[in-house]
Amino acid sequence: MKAIGPVRKKIPKLPDVKKRAIKLSENVIKKTQKANRFFLAVGEINLFFWYTIKASFSRDFEFREFLRQCYLVGNKTLPLITITGVVIGLVLTIQARPVLAEFGAVSMLPGMVALSIIREMGPVVTALICAGKIGSGMGAELGSMKVTEQIDAMEVSSTNPIRFLVVPRVMAATLMIPILVLYADALGILGSWAGANIKGEVNFVLFISQAFSAVGFMDLFPAVIKTFFFGAAIGFIGCYKGFTAGRGTESVGKAANESVVVASLLVILIDLVAVQITDMLL
Amino acid sequence: MKSENKIASLAGSATLSPEQVIEIHNLKIGFGDLPVLKDFSVQLFEKENLVILGKSGSGKSVLIKCIVRLLNPDSGTINVLGENVNKLNDRDLAKLRMKIGFLFQSGALYDSMTIKENLEFPLKRIKKNLSQKEMDEKIEDTLENVGLSDTLHKMPSELSGGMRKRASLARTIVVDPMIMLYDEPTTGLDPVTSDEISSLINDVQKKYDTSSIIITHDIECARATADRMIMLKDGEVYLEGSLDEFEKSPDELIQSFFKPKKM
Numbered sequence: 001m002k003a004i005g006p007v008r009k010k011i012p013k014l015p016d017v018k019k020r021a022i023k024l025s026e027n028v029i030k031k032t033q034k035a036n037r038f039f040l041a042v043g044e045i046n047l048f049f050w051y052t053i054k055a056s057f058s059r060d061f062e063f064r065e066f067l068r069q070c071y072l073v074g075n076k077t078l079p080l081i082t083i084t085g086v087v088i089g090l091v092l093t094i095q096a097r098p099v100l101a102e103f104g105a106v107s108m109l110p111g112m113v114a115l116s117i118i119r120e121m122g123p124v125v126t127a128l129i130c131a132g133k134i135g136s137g138m139g140a141e142l143g144s145m146k147v148t149e150q151i152d153a154m155e156v157s158s159t160n161p162i163r164f165l166v167v168p169r170v171m172a173a174t175l176m177i178p179i180l181v182l183y184a185d186a187l188g189i190l191g192s193w194a195g196a197n198i199k200g201e202v203n204f205v206l207f208i209s210q211a212f213s214a215v216g217f218m219d220l221f222p223a224v225i226k227t228f229f230f231g232a233a234i235g236f237i238g239c240y241k242g243f244t245a246g247r248g249t250e251s252v253g254k255a256a257n258e259s260v261v262v263a264s265l266l267v268i269l270i271d272l273v274a275v276q277i278t279d280m281l282l
Numbered sequence: 283m284k285s286e287n288k289i290a291s292l293a294g295s296a297t298l299s300p301e302q303v304i305e306i307h308n309l310k311i312g313f314g315d316l317p318v319l320k321d322f323s324v325q326l327f328e329k330e331n332l333v334i335l336g337k338s339g340s341g342k343s344v345l346i347k348c349i350v351r352l353l354n355p356d357s358g359t360i361n362v363l364g365e366n367v368n369k370l371n372d373r374d375l376a377k378l379r380m381k382i383g384f385l386f387q388s389g390a391l392y393d394s395m396t397i398k399e400n401l402e403f404p405l406k407r408i409k410k411n412l413s414q415k416e417m418d419e420k421i422e423d424t425l426e427n428v429g430l431s432d433t434l435h436k437m438p439s440e441l442s443g444g445m446r447k448r449a450s451l452a453r454t455i456v457v458d459p460m461i462m463l464y465d466e467p468t469t470g471l472d473p474v475t476s477d478e479i480s481s482l483i484n485d486v487q488k489k490y491d492t493s494s495i496i497i498t499h500d501i502e503c504a505r506a507t508a509d510r511m512i513m514l515k516d517g518e519v520y521l522e523g524s525l526d527e528f529e530k531s532p533d534e535l536i537q538s539f540f541k542p543k544k545m
């Protein structure tokens with residue numbers, strides 16, 4: 001219990017008011033600076049995007065660098081994607097089976113699993129893995145090149161660093177991620193067959209034909225198209241974050257980290273949009 | 283020959299006497315609240331070695347980065363070979379940069395490439411008409427000049443700090459630029475290698491008639507190479523003169539650069 005006394009409104013003393021005003025204006029300035037930085041970043045990312053597009057259509061394409069990047073993208077992610085692909089198929093099958101059995105619809109199992117892998121699980125999971133592995137790799141590599149002035153050195157030897165570094169990486173990601181997704185899809189279906197095999201023998205050919213009879217062109221096509229966008233987004237964000245890294249070494253880690261976060265988020269957002277668009281078309 | 287004519291014609295078109303290769307007027311640049319160069323003017327003449335002295339953080343690296351437009355100044359003009367660097371479009375800028383060699387203070391070797399590939403990188407892009415064999419020869423020659431002939435197939439990470447510095451010097455001079463900008467070419471090297479690098483700078487200058495700006499703290503290197511010197515302080519030229527004038531200057535700051543270090 002508080003002692004009852006005269007109610008006294010706390011009237012701030014003058015220096016207090018002054019302090020508060022200063023704090024308020026400081027806050028306003030901070031907020032404006034934040035907003036400014038945001039718009040600057042938006043402008044910067046736009047500019048970077050158009051430079052990349054422009055450089056993609058330039059005459060001398062760095063083909064060797066492109067091949068090297070394709071190899072690196074595949075090489076870095078293949079083991080992880082192999083394991084994930086198989087496990088997704090396996091898990092989906094094992095979990096869906098009892099539910100389907102309840103309705104006496106176990107014969108629908110292959111088709112259902114194949115559909116969910118091809119339409120959603122394969123693309124998104126693969127893209128998220130690539131966002132982690134490739135996005136961070138590109139962010140860190142280009143970030144450290146930026147910090148150690150290697151990008152500047154390229155520029156002064158009259159090489160457009162966007163053409164030499166960014167374009168091959170973005171293109172490699174755009175091309176390789178769809179391939180990796182198809183690979184993950186195939187392994188997922190294989191894993192699903194293995195899962196179905198746990199409870200009684202299932203003929204492989206039968207399983208596959210059942211699976212694919214459920215999958216139509218309009219299931220596969222939009223799913224493949226969106227993976228190109230996933231790839232482009234991952235490559236672009238990784239390169240952008242690396243390219244705009246600050247001056248100290250700690251900004252390399254930051255660039256890698258941010259590219260994973262932003263690329264993963266973009267993958268999910270693109271997926272959302274893609275699902276809406278396919279829904280409208282069907 | 284061709285390029286010489288070009289300088290002359292370019293110089294004729296601008297208001298520039300022929301022997302001025304770089305002309306900087308009232309250069310001003312800062313980062314945030316920090317002014318780095320305030321009102322900086324300097325010229326570099328043809329076939330001249332200009333040594334720039336200045337304390338750490340005085341803006342020497344910033345200055346030469348402005349010359350190749352890695353940084354954009356807040357105001358002021360920079361003319362290189364008669365062209366206003368800040369008004370060039372991308373293509374012309376790339377052409378101009380081909381004539382300028384830039385040695386980064388940090389070396390900036392491409393660490394995903396071997397030393398040979400590092401030297402090949404600018405060579406392929408700037409001297410497009412060389413055959414592979416000529417290129418290989420040139421690379422080997424240049425590496426030998428900096429005393430690194432046995433590192434051809436090594437990665438930069440396998441070299442020592444001084445070796446990296448020399449490799450990056452090799453990468454800069456391999457394309458025979460008309461203008462050389464050296465950012466501390468001898469820092470971190472032993473006295474013997476430093477002397478070698480200084481005489482290499484002189485050799486390059488004589489052989490290809492290059493004009494150079496040499497940023498250094500190494501007084502021996504300055505003694506060996508300087509035709510003219512300037513001291514940078516507080517964003518302005520503090521003193522300009524010949525080596526002699528610098529050595530005889532009563533100014534304390536200048537003397538602190540010249541007197542031997544106390545043990």
Ligand SMILES: Nc1ncnc2c1ncn2[C@@H]1O[C@H](COP(=O)(O)OP(=O)(O)OP(=O)(O)O)[C@@H](O)[C@H]1O
Pocket residue numbers: 247313318336337338339340341342343344345387
């Ligand atoms: N890109 C940049 N962004 C922000 N500040 C910078 C940048 N580059 C240089 N500076 C600042 O400009 C000032 C001058 O830097 P500069 O690298 O030119 O020094 P310097 O004379 O070369 O010194 P040193 O002899 O140590 O190399 C420093 O205070 C530095 O912090």
Ligand SMILES: [Mg+2]
Pocket residue numbers: 342343344387465
């Ligand atoms: Mg410096």
